[in-house]
Amino acid sequence: MLILGHSTSAIAPPASLQPVGLPQQARDEAGLQAVGKGPRGAISLRKVSVTFARGRHEYAVRDVSLDVAPGEFVALVGPSGCGKTTLLNVIGGMLQPSSGSASIDGQLVREPTPACNVVFQQHSLFAWMTVLDNVAFGPRALGFVAPEEIARRFLKLVGLDDFADAWPATLSGGMQQRVAIARALATQPGVLLMDEPFGALDAQTRSIMQEEVLRLRVGLQPTVIFVTHDIDEALLLADRIVVMSVNPGTLKAVIDVNAQLDVPGRRLQDQAFIGLRQQLLGLIREESLKVFNQ
Amino acid sequence: MKLRRLVLATGWVAVSLTLLLSVWWLAAAWMGNAVLLPSPFAVAHSIAELFAAGTLVGDIGASLKRVFVGFFIAAALAVPLALLMAFLLPLRRLLLPIVSLLRPIPPIAWIPLAILWFGIGDKPSYFITALAAFFPIFLNAFAGGIAVEQRHVHAARFLGAGRWRLLRSVYLPSALPSIWTGLRIGLGQSWMAVVTAELIAAQSGLGYLIQASRINLETSHVLVGMFTIGVLGALMTASLSYAERFVLPWQKPQR
Numbered sequence: 001m002l003i004l005g006h007s008t009s010a011i012a013p014p015a016s017l018q019p020v021g022l023p024q025q026a027r028d029e030a031g032l033q034a035v036g037k038g039p040r041g042a043i044s045l046r047k048v049s050v051t052f053a054r055g056r057h058e059y060a061v062r063d064v065s066l067d068v069a070p071g072e073f074v075a076l077v078g079p080s081g082c083g084k085t086t087l088l089n090v091i092g093g094m095l096q097p098s099s100g101s102a103s104i105d106g107q108l109v110r111e112p113t114p115a116c117n118v119v120f121q122q123h124s125l126f127a128w129m130t131v132l133d134n135v136a137f138g139p140r141a142l143g144f145v146a147p148e149e150i151a152r153r154f155l156k157l158v159g160l161d162d163f164a165d166a167w168p169a170t171l172s173g174g175m176q177q178r179v180a181i182a183r184a185l186a187t188q189p190g191v192l193l194m195d196e197p198f199g200a201l202d203a204q205t206r207s208i209m210q211e212e213v214l215r216l217r218v219g220l221q222p223t224v225i226f227v228t229h230d231i232d233e234a235l236l237l238a239d240r241i242v243v244m245s246v247n248p249g250t251l252k253a254v255i256d257v258n259a260q261l262d263v264p265g266r267r268l269q270d271q272a273f274i275g276l277r278q279q280l281l282g283l284i285r286e287e288s289l290k291v292f293n294q
Numbered sequence: 295m296k297l298r299r300l301v302l303a304t305g306w307v308a309v310s311l312t313l314l315l316s317v318w319w320l321a322a323a324w325m326g327n328a329v330l331l332p333s334p335f336a337v338a339h340s341i342a343e344l345f346a347a348g349t350l351v352g353d354i355g356a357s358l359k360r361v362f363v364g365f366f367i368a369a370a371l372a373v374p375l376a377l378l379m380a381f382l383l384p385l386r387r388l389l390l391p392i393v394s395l396l397r398p399i400p401p402i403a404w405i406p407l408a409i410l411w412f413g414i415g416d417k418p419s420y421f422i423t424a425l426a427a428f429f430p431i432f433l434n435a436f437a438g439g440i441a442v443e444q445r446h447v448h449a450a451r452f453l454g455a456g457r458w459r460l461l462r463s464v465y466l467p468s469a470l471p472s473i474w475t476g477l478r479i480g481l482g483q484s485w486m487a488v489v490t491a492e493l494i495a496a497q498s499g500l501g502y503l504i505q506a507s508r509i510n511l512e513t514s515h516v517l518v519g520m521f522t523i524g525v526l527g528a529l530m531t532a533s534l535s536y537a538e539r540f541v542l543p544w545q546k547p548q549r
């Protein structure tokens with residue numbers, strides 16, 4: 001099946017999700033009403049540069065300015081070494097830019113904070129905690145009421161409530177990533193950063209996980225920055241696609257996918273989809289050749 | 295299947311020990327002098343004798359107490375210190391040179407100071423056993439602490455963990471497999487050091503038994519001491535590997 005996201009599920013939450021009544025309820029219980037006022041998760045990058053001092057100054061990322069609206073889903077694509085992950089790390093506060101600034105909802109990002117959360121490519125679960133304790137970690141650390149209940153609810157959301165007491169190492173790669181997503185969402189971050197979250201999964205699992213992300217997104221509406229190598233994945237999930245160039249890592253093109261593709265039911269075989277894919281492949285190929293010919 | 299494996303394993307242990315006893319017995323017969331090397335039977339007889347007199351149990355108790363007190367002091371100091379040093383760079387820079395300097399000094403070299411400071415008896419032995427256990431525990435805990443995955447640290451901070459929670463819920467458990475290795479080595483070192491300490495600075499314990507019996511040329515009692523040390527040390531190692539599955543439940547048991 002190459003149709004993504006059960007088509008309709010991209011706009012309306014599936015029935016199975018509604019009784020859980022997650023967003024508002026979890027938000028209330030989490031005591032996040034204050035933070036939840038108005039839309040959260042606006043990202044603003046102002047002339048962000050990151051240099052790696054390896055003898056001479058090399059730019060990993062140079063003069064990147066980008067605004068992301070609350071609830072928007074932006075995919076970062078580009079050849080290896082174009083600074084996608086570097087940019088993601090700057091947004092999360094895991095890396096300080098050499099110049100320029102990143103802010104979330106007007107707050108300058110200086111270090112990792114709960115305003116944001118990250119799903120890494122793999123192996124980021126705490127191996128020494130059960131699945132439930134992993135997901136409850138955030139709610140506990142932030143002093144939410146009934147952290148375990150919140151954790152169970154989010155586990156249910158990713159369909160892993162039966163594995164609450166399992167050790168992460170006993171789960172498959174796809175299941176581990178679902179736990180990682182549940183853990184990241186359980187603190188109700190305004191921004192969700194995903195660094196090739198499905199890069200280590202097989203194709204089948206990958207496509208199921210993509211549907212999962214679309215489904216969760218509808219309910220929770222975090223802003224998502226999604227780094228991927230996979231152009232189809234970017235086209236299926238994103239509102240906007242940012243193509244990055246190499247040496248230095250800058251914004252090469254920003255493509256508004258929503259303007260060109262129907263939001264519900266994007267299909268890999270549609271003409272418009274194929275056209276956009278060709279355009280994107282062309283852009284990335286140019287960059288790859290640049291690296292190749294150096 | 296499980297039973298069969300158990301029987302097989304026990305069988306091999308029995309064969310192995312029989313081999314040791316046979317070689318020992320042959321060597322004793324060849325030497326023909328009970329002062330140089332008493333036979334296994336003579337030593338077994340001595341064990342029964344010392345056990346009946348109650349001195350063997352007393353010596354075992356004295357040595358075990360010294361090992362465990364010293365070991366716990368070492369663990370209580372080494373683990374928090376190592377983790378703090380892994381966590382706080384200034385502390386690491388301040389203390390690591392001191393550790394590097396003190397580490398090569400063998401515990402036995404501290405015995406003169408230990409006697410001067412603490413006299414003869416339990417206290418110098420606590421000092422020596424603690425010292426012997428400290429460095430293996432410290433070094434392993436430190437290695438575990440600095441090997442903490444940056445990804446885990448970031449994840450915890452995104453989830454709202456403060457410094458204390460980071461130390462307790464990420465650094466400590468993440469380093470625990472390594473700390474556990476350190477504890478195992480440390481206990482072994484401590485057990486060896488107690489005998490050394492008792493040879494010189496005590497008037498009870500298995501080391502003292504060996505020393506006193508040597509002076510009286512009661513070689514079979516010397517061997518009772520050696521044999522007991524070996525058996526208890528092996529038991530400690532075995533019980534620690536058994537305890538591992540409870541301390542590190544998330545790790546698959548290594549066979």
